[in-house]
Amino acid sequence: MNLIIRDAVAADLPAIIEIYNATVPTRMVTAELEPTTVEARLPWFREHSPHEYPFWVAESDGCVIGWLDFKKFLPRCAYRGTAEISVYVDEQFRRHGVGQRLLKEAIARAPSLGITALVGLIFGHNEPSLKLFDRLGFERWGFFPAVAQLDGVKRDLVVVGLHCGKPCSHGPAGRPVCAETVPHADAPSAFADVRRGGQPRSYNDCLSLMQTLMQYRQEPIHSALQKIRDKYSMLHLDVLILIYHFSKICSGAILEIGAFVGGATIAAAFGVRDSGRPKKLVAIEPGGGVKHKRLGTRHILRDLERNLARQRVSGMVTLIKGRSFDPKTISAVRQALGTDEVGLLILDADAGKRRDIECYRDKLTEGCWMVIDDYCGADANVKSAQSRADVDALAAAGALDPLGFYGWSTWVGRWRGRSAEVNH
Numbered sequence: 001m002n003l004i005i006r007d008a009v010a011a012d013l014p015a016i017i018e019i020y021n022a023t024v025p026t027r028m029v030t031a032e033l034e035p036t037t038v039e040a041r042l043p044w045f046r047e048h049s050p051h052e053y054p055f056w057v058a059e060s061d062g063c064v065i066g067w068l069d070f071k072k073f074l075p076r077c078a079y080r081g082t083a084e085i086s087v088y089v090d091e092q093f094r095r096h097g098v099g100q101r102l103l104k105e106a107i108a109r110a111p112s113l114g115i116t117a118l119v120g121l122i123f124g125h126n127e128p129s130l131k132l133f134d135r136l137g138f139e140r141w142g143f144f145p146a147v148a149q150l151d152g153v154k155r156d157l158v159v160v161g162l163h164c165g166k167p168c169s170h171g172p173a174g175r176p177v178c179a180e181t182v183p184h185a186d187a188p189s190a191f192a193d194v195r196r197g198g199q200p201r202s203y204n205d206c207l208s209l210m211q212t213l214m215q216y217r218q219e220p221i222h223s224a225l226q227k228i229r230d231k232y233s234m235l236h237l238d239v240l241i242l243i244y245h246f247s248k249i250c251s252g253a254i255l256e257i258g259a260f261v262g263g264a265t266i267a268a269a270f271g272v273r274d275s276g277r278p279k280k281l282v283a284i285e286p287g288g289g290v291k292h293k294r295l296g297t298r299h300i301l302r303d304l305e306r307n308l309a310r311q312r313v314s315g316m317v318t319l320i321k322g323r324s325f326d327p328k329t330i331s332a333v334r335q336a337l338g339t340d341e342v343g344l345l346i347l348d349a350d351a352g353k354r355r356d357i358e359c360y361r362d363k364l365t366e367g368c369w370m371v372i373d374d375y376c377g378a379d380a381n382v383k384s385a386q387s388r389a390d391v392d393a394l395a396a397a398g399a400l401d402p403l404g405f406y407g408w409s410t411w412v413g414r415w416r417g418r419s420a421e422v423n424h
Contacts, residue, residue, distance in 0.1 A: 003098065005105050007367050008055040008067060009251045009343075013038045013045060015064035016057065019088050027150040028126045029088070047071070050367050051401070051416070052113065053083065056105065058098050059249075062277040065090040068102040073119050081116035087129075094128075103136050110164040112205070117163050123148065124156030138162045206404050209242070209412070216241045221274075225267055232307050233263020234295060235348070235373060236407025240267040243346060246369040247271025252343025253280035255333065255363070257324045257356050260285065261297060262307040264346055264371075269313035282318045282336045284329060284349075324349060324356050333360065341365040345415070348373040354390035361417055368415040370400065375411035384409065 008016065017038050023029040048055040048069060058066035066089035073082040085106055089098045110118055120138065122129045142159030149155070216222055225240045233240060243264050247254050248271035259265045265283045272279045287301040297303045301321060308314045318336045322329035342363050347353050353372055357364075374387045391411055394400040399417035406412055 002060055003101055004059045004249050005056050005102065006059060006249055006251070007050050008045070008048075008057045008069075009341075009365060009367075010042075010045070011251060012057050012064050012067075013041065016045075016067050016088075017041060019064070019067065019090050022091055023088060027153075028123060029129070031148055031150075033150070050414075054109075054113070056102065058089075058102055060093070062275060065093045066098040066102060068106055070106070070113070070115070081114065082119060083110070083113075083115045083117075084119045084121065086120070087132075099132055100136070103132065107136065107162065107164065115164060117161060120160045122158050122160060124158050130158060130160070133160045136162070209403055212245060213238055213241060213406075216245065221270065224270070228263055228266050228311070231263075232261050232266060232295070234260070234292070235264060235410065239371065239373070239407045239410045239412075240264065242406060242412060243267045243344075243371055244271040244274075246344045246371070247279070247281075248275045250279075250343030250369055252365050252368070253282065253337055253340045254344045254346070255337075255342045255360060256281075256283040256346040256348070258285065258347065258349030258373075259283040259304055259319070260290075260348065261295060261300060261303045262311075264348060265304075265308065265317055266311045266313055268344070268346065269308075269311070269316045272316060273313075279343075280318065280337060280340055281316055282320060282333055284320045284322065284324050284333065286323045287321060325352065325359050330359055334363070337363060342368055344369045344371070346371045350374075352390075353387045354394060357390075357394065357417075364415045364417065366416065370411075370413050370415055372411040372413075374409055375405065376409040 017036060020030070020041075021035040024032055024035050045055065047053070048071075053070040053072065055069040056067060057064045058068075066087070068085060068087045070083045070085055073079050073084045085103075087099050087102050089102075106118065110116075118138075119141070120129075120133055122133065124130075124143075138160040139162070140158055141161040144157040144159070146154035147157050221244060222237075222241065225244060226237055229235065229237045229240050235243075240263060244267045247268040254268050254272065256265055256268065265281070268281055272281055285301060285304055287299070289298045289300065290296060305314070305319065308317055308319075320329055320332045320336065322332070324330075342360065343365050345357070345360070345364060345368055347356055347370070349356060372387065372391055374384050375391055376384060376388070391400060394417075395402055395413075399415065401414040401416050402411065403413045
């Protein structure tokens with residue numbers, strides 16, 4: 001099964017509630033006796049935070065087939081390191097390893113969230129769930145006999161728990177990174193200076209991203225994007241692969257600022273194509289000409305349109321001609337996006353990174369993937385210096401969550417601006 005585990009977004013709620021409601025009549029999983037609605041569960045959904053008490057969905061072929069959420073075990077501060085987790089899987093996909101994958105992810109990620117213990121509350125007659133948790137190392141920490149009544153039948157409640165590993169990233173509440181997480185000077189490029197311009201929310205997220213990149217190197221898309229890179233892009237191949245990956249897994253639209261002659265645009269289009277889901281892809285390019293020994297062009301827009309057509313992705317891309325910060329361009333982007341939010345933002349325009357983010361920040365979904373080129377460069381490179389200053393300022397304010405540096409000069413991370421105090 002091609003399974004993706006990602007942060008849940010509001011658009012997933014109908015599928016989440018459908019999976020939940022299907023368990024109510026079974027009297028096996030939830031203590032709710034009547035189905036609920038999306039509207040009724042919105043406040044519950046909004047209590048979650050990607051970097052504190054996350055809510056994940058398991059997605060296969062563009063469909064949500066399961067979910068897992070973390071929540072406070074008890075409200076008192078002393079229990080801050082303990083979280084209760086719940087796992088639900090679509091009845092058509094049970095016994096396919098979906099619940100196990102979600103639980104394994106929770107166990108692996110718990111230390112990076114500042115969680116030292118996981119707790120599950122399971123009915124005593126729910127043998128499949130008890131066996132699943134038992135297989136993954138959970139122990140029975142509590143037993144409450146006959147505390148629930150389901151259709152007149154008294155049922156027991158079992159408390160299962162697992163102590164997690166030592167936290168190795170700051171997690172919620174600004175906890176400092178422990179010594180083990182500071183990368184060695186000879187670490188791979190994705191970790192070099194990873195704490196610069198703001199600490200990452202999760203060291204494990206960085207590791208996961210690097211592992212994902214290595215996995216793609218064994219797949220056909222690697223050679224396909226190598227050809228795209230050689231013909232149409234100044235970005236490193238690893239960056240194009242990540243753009244492909246983010247376009248494939250993100251929820252929401254893709255917005256690219258600075259398309260040039262189409263390398264990143266094509267990579268994003270391939271990702272949308274292989275996701276199997278309709279997603280809007282909007283690319284902004286002002287045009288002009290560039291002198292370059294490999295990709296020199298006298299007419300950027302003409303060559304961009306030709307390259308998109310050659311790769312048969314023209315119909316997937318809304319190309320907007322203009323400067324990203326011009327009111328007409330901003331209006332055109334908003335019209336193209338409609339009510340959709342942006343799940344991936346690619347910034348490869350000259351300087352002005354903070355300016356461009358501010359122009360479209362209200363369209364960025366929380367946790368939006370960010371690929372920002374020209375972060376690094378020689379001290380004399382004004383463009384890189386300005387880009388780095390913009391990114392570092394936003395990271396320091398908590399609006400950007402750094403996840404490493406790839407290729408020659410590309411910053412990768414996620415948007416957290418909706419919950420951060422950022423001076424406009």
